[in-house]
Amino acid sequence: MVEVLRPIGAIARALDSIANYEFKDLALAKGQYLYLVRIVEQPGITQTELINLLKVDRSTAARALRKLETQGFITRVLDSANEKNKRLFSTNKGKELYTTIRRENDYSNQTALTNFSSQEAQLLATLLARVEDNISADWSYVKKGNKREY
Template identity: 60%
Template sequence: MREILREIGMIARALDSISNIEFKEVNLTKGQYLYLVRIYENPGIIQEKLAEMIKVDRTTAARAIQRLESQGFIQKKNDNTNKKIKRLFTTEKGDNVYPFLKREGDHSNKAALAGFNPEETELLFHFLQRIRKNVEIDWDYVKKGNKREYGSDEGL
Protein backbone atom coordinates (compact mmCIF):
# COMPACT_ATOMS: atom_id res chain seq x y z
CA MET A 1 0.00 0.00 0.00
CA ARG A 2 1.27 3.47 -0.84
CA GLU A 3 2.14 5.76 2.07
CA ILE A 4 -0.56 8.31 1.34
CA LEU A 5 -0.63 9.75 4.86
CA ARG A 6 3.13 10.35 4.72
CA GLU A 7 2.63 12.38 1.56
CA ILE A 8 -0.23 14.35 3.14
CA GLY A 9 1.92 14.94 6.23
CA MET A 10 4.86 16.19 4.18
CA ILE A 11 2.59 18.57 2.28
CA ALA A 12 1.05 19.88 5.49
CA ARG A 13 4.42 20.36 7.21
CA ALA A 14 5.92 22.12 4.18
CA LEU A 15 2.99 24.52 3.92
CA ASP A 16 3.04 25.09 7.68
CA SER A 17 6.75 25.92 7.55
CA ILE A 18 6.22 28.36 4.68
CA SER A 19 3.36 30.04 6.55
CA ASN A 20 5.33 30.30 9.80
CA ILE A 21 8.14 32.06 7.92
CA GLU A 22 5.88 34.36 5.91
CA PHE A 23 3.63 35.27 8.84
CA LYS A 24 6.50 36.36 11.09
CA GLU A 25 6.11 39.86 9.68
CA VAL A 26 2.62 40.04 11.21
CA ASN A 27 3.85 38.36 14.43
CA LEU A 28 1.99 35.07 13.94
CA THR A 29 3.79 31.79 14.47
CA LYS A 30 3.30 28.10 15.24
CA GLY A 31 0.02 27.68 13.45
CA GLN A 32 -1.66 30.68 15.11
CA TYR A 33 -2.77 31.86 11.68
CA LEU A 34 -5.01 28.80 11.37
CA TYR A 35 -6.93 29.76 14.52
CA LEU A 36 -7.18 33.39 13.45
CA VAL A 37 -8.56 32.48 10.02
CA ARG A 38 -11.15 30.12 11.50
CA ILE A 39 -12.27 32.70 14.10
CA TYR A 40 -12.55 35.38 11.40
CA GLU A 41 -14.58 33.05 9.18
CA ASN A 42 -16.74 31.85 12.11
CA PRO A 43 -17.32 34.89 14.34
CA GLY A 44 -18.61 33.95 17.77
CA ILE A 45 -17.28 30.39 17.63
CA ILE A 46 -16.58 28.80 21.00
CA GLN A 47 -13.19 27.37 21.90
CA GLU A 48 -14.38 23.76 21.95
CA LYS A 49 -15.86 23.96 18.43
CA LEU A 50 -12.72 25.68 17.16
CA ALA A 51 -10.52 22.91 18.60
CA GLU A 52 -12.76 20.30 16.99
CA MET A 53 -12.68 22.14 13.65
CA ILE A 54 -8.87 22.31 13.63
CA LYS A 55 -8.52 18.79 15.12
CA VAL A 56 -6.44 19.69 18.17
CA ASP A 57 -6.95 19.03 21.86
CA ARG A 58 -8.48 21.68 24.12
CA THR A 59 -5.19 22.51 25.81
CA THR A 60 -3.44 23.23 22.51
CA ALA A 61 -6.35 25.39 21.40
CA ALA A 62 -6.44 27.23 24.73
CA ARG A 63 -2.75 28.14 24.47
CA ALA A 64 -3.08 29.42 20.90
CA ILE A 65 -6.23 31.38 21.73
CA GLN A 66 -4.61 32.92 24.82
CA ARG A 67 -1.62 34.03 22.77
CA LEU A 68 -3.79 35.52 20.02
CA GLU A 69 -5.81 37.35 22.64
CA SER A 70 -2.72 38.72 24.40
CA GLN A 71 -1.37 39.88 21.03
CA GLY A 72 -4.63 41.72 20.33
CA PHE A 73 -5.75 39.64 17.32
CA ILE A 74 -8.87 38.23 18.95
CA GLN A 75 -11.16 38.89 21.88
CA LYS A 76 -13.46 36.79 24.02
CA LYS A 77 -16.99 37.98 24.70
CA ASN A 78 -19.60 36.55 27.02
CA ASP A 79 -22.49 34.71 25.43
CA ASN A 80 -25.77 36.61 25.66
CA THR A 81 -27.66 33.78 27.35
CA ASN A 82 -24.97 31.77 29.18
CA LYS A 83 -22.23 33.85 30.83
CA LYS A 84 -20.01 30.76 31.23
CA ILE A 85 -19.66 30.53 27.46
CA LYS A 86 -16.98 32.73 25.88
CA ARG A 87 -17.35 33.49 22.21
CA LEU A 88 -14.34 34.31 20.05
CA PHE A 89 -14.14 37.26 17.67
CA THR A 90 -11.36 38.92 15.73
CA THR A 91 -10.38 42.45 16.69
CA GLU A 92 -9.67 45.23 14.23
CA LYS A 93 -6.03 44.04 14.25
CA GLY A 94 -7.17 40.50 13.40
CA ASP A 95 -9.52 41.78 10.72
CA ASN A 96 -6.68 43.75 9.13
CA VAL A 97 -4.38 40.69 8.98
CA TYR A 98 -6.99 38.34 7.50
CA PRO A 99 -6.64 39.47 3.84
CA PHE A 100 -2.89 38.75 4.03
CA LEU A 101 -3.56 35.28 5.46
CA LYS A 102 -6.27 34.58 2.89
CA ARG A 103 -4.02 35.67 0.03
CA GLU A 104 -1.28 33.30 1.21
CA GLY A 105 -3.77 30.44 1.55
CA ASP A 106 -5.14 31.04 -1.92
CA HIS A 107 -1.62 31.20 -3.36
CA SER A 108 -0.62 27.95 -1.63
CA ASN A 109 -3.75 26.25 -2.91
CA LYS A 110 -3.07 27.42 -6.46
CA ALA A 111 0.60 26.36 -6.30
CA ALA A 112 -0.27 22.95 -4.85
CA LEU A 113 -2.85 22.27 -7.56
CA ALA A 114 -0.76 23.48 -10.49
CA GLY A 115 -1.21 21.11 -13.43
CA PHE A 116 -4.48 19.64 -12.13
CA ASN A 117 -7.55 20.13 -14.29
CA PRO A 118 -10.88 21.06 -12.63
CA GLU A 119 -12.14 17.46 -12.67
CA GLU A 120 -8.95 16.17 -11.00
CA THR A 121 -9.14 18.94 -8.42
CA GLU A 122 -12.75 18.08 -7.60
CA LEU A 123 -11.95 14.37 -7.38
CA LEU A 124 -8.95 15.02 -5.14
CA PHE A 125 -11.08 17.22 -2.87
CA HIS A 126 -13.71 14.48 -2.65
CA PHE A 127 -11.10 11.81 -1.80
CA LEU A 128 -9.47 13.99 0.84
CA GLN A 129 -12.85 14.65 2.45
CA ARG A 130 -13.46 10.90 2.60
CA ILE A 131 -10.03 10.36 4.19
CA ARG A 132 -10.72 13.09 6.75
CA LYS A 133 -14.09 11.58 7.65
CA ASN A 134 -12.48 8.15 8.10
CA VAL A 135 -9.76 9.60 10.32
CA GLU A 136 -12.30 11.59 12.34
CA ILE A 137 -13.86 8.33 13.51
CA ASP A 138 -10.57 7.29 15.18
CA TRP A 139 -9.89 10.86 16.32
CA ASP A 140 -13.25 11.03 18.13
CA TYR A 141 -12.74 7.56 19.60
CA VAL A 142 -9.23 8.27 20.93
CA LYS A 143 -10.17 11.77 22.07
CA LYS A 144 -12.69 10.18 24.42
CA GLY A 145 -9.90 8.21 26.13
CA ASN A 146 -10.15 4.99 24.13
CA LYS A 147 -7.32 3.09 22.46
CA ARG A 148 -7.48 1.80 18.92
CA GLU A 149 -7.21 -1.92 18.23
CA TYR A 150 -4.35 -2.50 15.80
CA GLY A 151 -4.78 -6.21 15.19
CA SER A 152 -2.27 -9.04 15.60
CA ASP A 153 -0.83 -8.87 12.07
CA GLU A 154 1.21 -5.76 12.91
CA GLY A 155 3.51 -7.38 15.44
CA LEU A 156 2.11 -5.60 18.51
Protein backbone atom coordinates in the same frame (compact mmCIF):
# COMPACT_ATOMS: atom_id res chain seq x y z
CA MET B 1 -1.64 -1.04 0.56
CA VAL B 2 -1.40 2.44 -0.92
CA GLU B 3 0.42 4.89 1.36
CA VAL B 4 -1.43 8.22 1.45
CA LEU B 5 -0.76 9.58 4.93
CA ARG B 6 2.97 10.20 4.48
CA PRO B 7 2.57 12.53 1.51
CA ILE B 8 -0.37 14.27 3.20
CA GLY B 9 1.79 14.77 6.31
CA ALA B 10 4.75 16.02 4.27
CA ILE B 11 2.53 18.50 2.43
CA ALA B 12 0.96 19.74 5.67
CA ARG B 13 4.35 20.16 7.38
CA ALA B 14 5.85 21.96 4.38
CA LEU B 15 2.96 24.41 4.08
CA ASP B 16 2.89 24.99 7.84
CA SER B 17 6.62 25.65 7.86
CA ILE B 18 6.33 28.11 4.97
CA ALA B 19 3.41 29.91 6.60
CA ASN B 20 5.12 30.14 9.99
CA TYR B 21 8.22 31.61 8.35
CA GLU B 22 6.29 34.09 6.20
CA PHE B 23 3.95 35.13 9.01
CA LYS B 24 6.75 36.00 11.47
CA ASP B 25 6.57 39.58 10.22
CA LEU B 26 2.88 39.65 11.17
CA ALA B 27 3.72 38.97 14.84
CA LEU B 28 2.06 35.56 14.70
CA ALA B 29 3.65 32.68 16.60
CA LYS B 30 3.71 29.14 15.22
CA GLY B 31 0.33 27.98 14.04
CA GLN B 32 -1.61 30.99 15.32
CA TYR B 33 -2.73 31.81 11.80
CA LEU B 34 -4.85 28.64 11.75
CA TYR B 35 -6.91 29.83 14.71
CA LEU B 36 -7.25 33.39 13.44
CA VAL B 37 -8.48 32.28 10.01
CA ARG B 38 -11.21 30.05 11.45
CA ILE B 39 -12.33 32.77 13.88
CA VAL B 40 -12.57 35.38 11.10
CA GLU B 41 -14.42 32.95 8.83
CA GLN B 42 -16.75 31.75 11.62
CA PRO B 43 -17.40 34.69 13.93
CA GLY B 44 -18.72 33.58 17.32
CA ILE B 45 -17.22 30.10 17.17
CA THR B 46 -16.59 28.57 20.61
CA GLN B 47 -13.22 27.23 21.72
CA THR B 48 -14.61 23.67 21.72
CA GLU B 49 -15.92 24.05 18.17
CA LEU B 50 -12.54 25.43 17.10
CA ILE B 51 -10.69 22.54 18.75
CA ASN B 52 -12.86 20.03 16.89
CA LEU B 53 -12.44 21.88 13.62
CA LEU B 54 -8.65 22.10 13.84
CA LYS B 55 -8.14 18.72 15.56
CA VAL B 56 -5.90 20.12 18.31
CA ASP B 57 -5.81 19.50 22.03
CA ARG B 58 -7.42 21.85 24.53
CA SER B 59 -4.18 23.14 26.10
CA THR B 60 -2.60 23.94 22.72
CA ALA B 61 -5.70 25.85 21.66
CA ALA B 62 -5.92 27.70 24.99
CA ARG B 63 -2.30 28.91 24.66
CA ALA B 64 -2.75 30.04 21.06
CA LEU B 65 -6.02 31.83 21.80
CA ARG B 66 -4.57 33.54 24.87
CA LYS B 67 -1.69 34.87 22.75
CA LEU B 68 -4.03 36.04 19.99
CA GLU B 69 -6.17 37.82 22.57
CA THR B 70 -3.16 39.42 24.28
CA GLN B 71 -1.91 40.64 20.91
CA GLY B 72 -5.29 42.20 20.18
CA PHE B 73 -6.20 39.93 17.25
CA ILE B 74 -9.27 38.33 18.85
CA THR B 75 -11.78 38.96 21.63
CA ARG B 76 -13.84 36.59 23.74
CA VAL B 77 -17.47 37.42 24.48
CA LEU B 78 -19.63 35.56 27.01
CA ASP B 79 -22.41 33.58 25.36
CA SER B 80 -25.73 34.99 26.56
CA ALA B 81 -27.40 31.56 26.28
CA ASN B 82 -24.67 29.66 28.15
CA GLU B 83 -22.25 31.68 30.27
CA LYS B 84 -19.80 28.76 30.37
CA ASN B 85 -19.11 29.38 26.69
CA LYS B 86 -17.16 32.29 25.34
CA ARG B 87 -17.63 33.18 21.72
CA LEU B 88 -14.53 34.10 19.74
CA PHE B 89 -14.45 37.10 17.43
CA SER B 90 -11.73 38.76 15.40
CA THR B 91 -10.81 42.36 16.04
CA ASN B 92 -10.21 44.79 13.17
CA LYS B 93 -6.48 44.15 13.70
CA GLY B 94 -7.12 40.42 13.25
CA LYS B 95 -9.22 40.99 10.14
CA GLU B 96 -6.37 43.00 8.58
CA LEU B 97 -4.01 40.04 9.09
CA TYR B 98 -6.60 37.69 7.66
CA THR B 99 -6.33 39.38 4.27
CA THR B 100 -2.61 38.58 4.07
CA ILE B 101 -3.08 35.06 5.43
CA ARG B 102 -5.86 34.41 2.93
CA ARG B 103 -3.65 35.60 0.04
CA GLU B 104 -0.93 33.14 1.15
CA ASN B 105 -3.49 30.34 1.39
CA ASP B 106 -4.88 31.07 -2.06
CA TYR B 107 -1.35 31.17 -3.51
CA SER B 108 -0.39 27.86 -1.86
CA ASN B 109 -3.64 26.25 -2.98
CA GLN B 110 -3.10 27.42 -6.55
CA THR B 111 0.49 26.13 -6.48
CA ALA B 112 -0.62 22.76 -5.09
CA LEU B 113 -3.18 22.37 -7.88
CA THR B 114 -0.85 23.37 -10.73
CA ASN B 115 -1.44 21.09 -13.76
CA PHE B 116 -4.72 19.74 -12.31
CA SER B 117 -7.90 20.10 -14.33
CA SER B 118 -10.86 21.59 -12.48
CA GLN B 119 -12.44 18.11 -12.40
CA GLU B 120 -9.27 16.60 -10.88
CA ALA B 121 -9.08 19.38 -8.30
CA GLN B 122 -12.72 18.82 -7.34
CA LEU B 123 -12.20 15.05 -7.12
CA LEU B 124 -9.13 15.55 -4.91
CA ALA B 125 -11.08 17.89 -2.61
CA THR B 126 -13.91 15.36 -2.36
CA LEU B 127 -11.57 12.46 -1.63
CA LEU B 128 -9.59 14.43 0.98
CA ALA B 129 -12.85 15.40 2.71
CA ARG B 130 -13.68 11.69 2.95
CA VAL B 131 -10.23 10.95 4.38
CA GLU B 132 -10.73 13.73 6.93
CA ASP B 133 -14.13 12.29 7.91
CA ASN B 134 -12.61 8.84 8.35
CA ILE B 135 -9.80 10.15 10.55
CA SER B 136 -12.10 12.46 12.53
CA ALA B 137 -13.95 9.52 14.00
CA ASP B 138 -10.70 8.03 15.33
CA TRP B 139 -9.52 11.44 16.58
CA SER B 140 -12.72 11.87 18.60
CA TYR B 141 -12.53 8.31 19.89
CA VAL B 142 -8.92 8.66 21.09
CA LYS B 143 -9.50 12.16 22.53
CA LYS B 144 -12.15 10.62 24.79
CA GLY B 145 -9.44 8.43 26.34
CA ASN B 146 -9.96 5.33 24.23
CA LYS B 147 -7.37 3.26 22.41
CA ARG B 148 -7.86 2.02 18.91
CA GLU B 149 -7.46 -1.69 18.21
CA TYR B 150 -5.07 -2.42 15.37
